[in-house]
Amino acid sequence: MNLETQQPDKPPFLVIDDHESVLKGTVPALQKAYPDAEIWTAQNYTAAAQQIQQIRPHLMVVDLSIPATKGEPATPEVGLKLVEQLLTGTLIDKQWAPNVAVLSTDINPLVRLKATIKAYEGGFAAMDKALPLQEMIQYINFAMRGSVYLPQAVKSRPELHANWVEVLHLRFEEGLTDKAIAKRMGTSDRTIRNYWIRIQDALLIGDDPDRDLRVQIELEARRIGLIN
Amino acid sequence: MTENSGPNKQLKQQLLQQRSETLEKTYEAVHNGPLQELAILLRADANGGLGEPLRSQLEKINQDLRGIYQSMRLAIQDEALYLESGLSLNLDLPLATLLHQVFDHTLARDFPGYDSLQFQITPDFSPLSTAVLTVELKRGLCLFLQEALCNVGKHAIGITRLTVTCERQEERQKEHQKESQKQIYCLRITDNGETPSVIASLLQSLTESPENDRLEKHQGTRQAQALAQQLKGKFLRRQNTPKGTICEIFWPCEPPSVERLDQRLD
Numbered sequence: 215m216n217l218e219t220q221q222p223d224k225p226p227f228l229v230i231d232d233h234e235s236v237l238k239g240t241v242p243a244l245q246k247a248y249p250d251a252e253i254w255t256a257q258n259y260t261a262a263a264q265q266i267q268q269i270r271p272h273l274m275v276v277d278l279s280i281p282a283t284k285g286e287p288a289t290p291e292v293g294l295k296l297v298e299q300l301l302t303g304t305l306i307d308k309q310w311a312p313n314v315a316v317l318s319t320d321i322n323p324l325v326r327l328k329a330t331i332k333a334y335e336g337g338f339a340a341m342d343k344a345l346p347l348q349e350m351i352q353y354i355n356f357a358m359r360g361s362v363y364l365p366q367a368v369k370s371r372p373e374l375h376a377n378w379v380e381v382l383h384l385r386f387e388e389g390l391t392d393k394a395i396a397k398r399m400g401t402s403d404r405t406i407r408n409y410w411i412r413i414q415d416a417l418l419i420g421d422d423p424d425r426d427l428r429v430q431i432e433l434e435a436r437r438i439g440l441i442n
Numbered sequence: 443m444t445e446n447s448g449p450n451k452q453l454k455q456q457l458l459q460q461r462s463e464t465l466e467k468t469y470e471a472v473h474n475g476p477l478q479e480l481a482i483l484l485r486a487d488a489n490g491g492l493g494e495p496l497r498s499q500l501e502k503i504n505q506d507l508r509g510i511y512q513s514m515r516l517a518i519q520d521e522a523l524y525l526e527s528g529l530s531l532n533l534d535l536p537l538a539t540l541l542h543q544v545f546d547h548t549l550a551r552d553f554p555g556y557d558s559l560q561f562q563i564t565p566d567f568s569p570l571s572t573a574v575l576t577v578e579l580k581r582g583l584c585l586f587l588q589e590a591l592c593n594v595g596k597h598a599i600g601i602t603r604l605t606v607t608c609e610r611q612e613e614r615q616k617e618h619q620k621e622s623q624k625q626i627y628c629l630r631i632t633d634n635g636e637t638p639s640v641i642a643s644l645l646q647s648l649t650e651s652p653e654n655d656r657l658e659k660h661q662g663t664r665q666a667q668a669l670a671q672q673l674k675g676k677f678l679r680r681q682n683t684p685k686g687t688i689c690e691i692f693w694p695c696e697p698p699s700v701e702r703l704d705q706r707l708d
Contacts, residue, residue: 235482279473288474319477320508326538329566343481344504346488370550372561376605379563416561438560439602 332375360408538567553595598635
């Protein structure tokens with residue numbers, strides 16, 4: 215059992231923030247959007263690290279500015295460390311990689327992790343803490359479907375991770391199945407599924423029941439020179 | 443004795459350290475107080491009950507409060523790198539963050555070479571996270587990346603792919619008839635465009651013969667070679683196959699010496 219196959223009735227969520235007032239806003243909004251979810255909270259790094267192991271959350275909502283332990287001052291470095299450990303699989307095994315939503319008054323420190331975020335097994339969204347709750351939930355939905363959302367100043371051209379380009383190459387130039395692609399790239403089926411969602415989002419291809427999604431992706435990828 | 447040596451230097455560093463600590467504490471207070479309150483206020487106003495002028499004013503206060511911290515930090519440390527269009531980078535940040543900022547900022551510029559580029563690939567600068575570098579070398583690497591990307595933007599024609607790769611790799615060495623291996627860092631910028639032959643041969647000759655008089659004419663190449671020298675590494679510009687240019691800088695991943703560690707701990 216892992217996040218590949220596990221579909222519990224009550225998916226566990228873990229919300230980490232040291233401000234009681236914020237938790238009081240985030241948790242009910244999250245519960246309303248995901249009525250089945252079982253929502254847990256933690257107010258510092260140590261408590262969060264323990265809970266991650268115990269409850270194996272499907273989603274983690276992390277405020278970057280948190281204290282290391284109870285009573286210590288909250289700093290963004292602590293939250294950043296937590297996020298980095300999640301992304302690199304040092305806090306929890308990669309097969310349990312939760313979807314992650316990061317909230318902060320300053321998300322710029324995440325820039326250096328951009329490539330790691332895009333290659334991550336789970337979905338990921340980073341957003342300004344001042345966003346209205348409704349908008350926050352929209353970005354969390356992004357993470358929940360396995361995609362990646364990072365705010366960009368100007369969205370000029372699609373930006374893809376090298377691994378996503380590799381998926382396109384293996385599928386459309388070598389004709390491999392998703393299972394074979396996962397094996398070749400040494401990753402899980404879930405990761406490859408999520409990469410496809412991220413490619414679709416990056417290329418701005420909408421869901422259309424009359425069109426085959428993979429063919430749409432192939433056409434667009436050829437048009438812009440991602441594959442030959 | 444110059445201003446930058448001996449007790450004067452130590453005093454200056456102490457002063458900078460104190461200022462920096464004061465600033466950090468101030469920011470912490472602002473971050474955990476007013477900025478959090480503002481975030482809660484703005485969020486509570488999801489339905490726009492505050493009304494437009496008030497909401498934008500609050501948003502502006504939110505931005506301004508953060509802006510003050512950034513500019514104060516740069517002002518006291520004098521460790522900033524100023525790029526075109528008013529972007530200033532704080533060289534105190536990790537190298538990977540800085541290189542990402544340079545990459546994003548430069549690719550957003552309006553160069554003819556970028557017109558045909560319809561996607562970009564997120565570079566992974568994390569292999570450089572173990573590199574121990576002075577502020578000056580970080581500045582040099584940022585400028586190197588910027589220069590290489592600008593060259594592509596200014597000179598390359600019809601590029602469809604531009605990749606920036608970063609590696610920590612093994613390099614085989616032959617010394618006194620003994621083969622050894624050492625770890626090196628590499629930062630590489632590759633494009634698949636066509637460079638007009640006149641420019642290509644000029645750039646090539648500059649790379650191959652550093653003493654060449656014409657070197658003066660191309661500051662970017664000279665800077666890259668100077669940077670490579672400071673890093674005890676090398677700079678190369680070569681042809682990509684079938685088309686395009688590869689621009690790369692290598693340097694050894696030596697563990698920091700005792701002397702260098704002392705400097706860092708000062």
